[in-house]
Amino acid sequence: MTALSAKREAVHGRACPLCGARVSVSAVLHEVLCLMASGASNAQIGGGRGEARGGYLVRRVLACLGASRRAHAVDLACRLGLVDMPAEVRPPYQGIPPHLRASAVLLASGLSYREAAERQGRSPSAVRADRHLLYGRLGASGGAHAVYLLHALQKLPAGHPCVCLKSPGRNSPEKQWCPPPRRVHGGDAGR
Known part of the structure; x- marks a missing residue:
């Protein structure tokens, strides 16, 4: 690294x-x-x-x-x-069944096990088991890696999330989401 x-x-x-x-x-x-x-x-x-x-x-x-x-x-x-x-990602050998794909969409939207379980009408442990099964099938080390691989396989929605709908009145051709870095003791060492 x-x-x-x-x-x-x-x-x-x-x-x-x-x-x-x-x-x-x-x-x-x-x-x-x-x-x-x-x-x-x-x-x-x-x-x-x-x-x-x-x-x-x-x-x-x-x-x-x-x-x-x-x-x-x-x-x-x-x-x-x-x-x-x-450039190249191999699809899982056994494929991704619909219930795992639904769980992946909820994972990508940032929902916790409990929140995803409430949406699906299931228990949090069942959602956790589905996610870990998905990680295993993809060879992912965690949720973020699984989402990245699913996007590479084109298994998740790829539409642009319009930032202007989230903050009306603040749309400009160039939108900077991050504030400029703070200066620490007059220098920028380490940033």
Whole structure:
């Protein structure tokens, strides 16, 4: 794993087909999104700075995208074109049955086991079992990695989530979701 880059350039996603709004994230948060999509843990994301730093960066990504969980952030990043899809992904040998696909859509929307169970009229343990079965079939290390692989296999909706519908009156051709980085003690060391 490489250390997070200190580049300052923003990474731009696809423009919304309805209003033309475009989402941008910093290069560091783009790299964190890519690591999250590949199934990296907080410790791996934090690199030499540890799990706490990785957790901080993941929370920043979630806040920037308005996501509730890692899988939701990766879903939004895939739909916005902020992460590149892998060139080749092998579909699962046994396929993905409809009940697992329904569970995957709820996972991608950021619902917890309990929330997904309420929507499906099932128990949380049944939803948990479905998700872990899905992870096993895909060879995924967790929910965010599973969502990334499902987008690569084109098994999840790929429509652009229009940001203008979420914040009316604030639509501009270039929409920056993340606030500029804060200066710490007059410098930007480590950011």
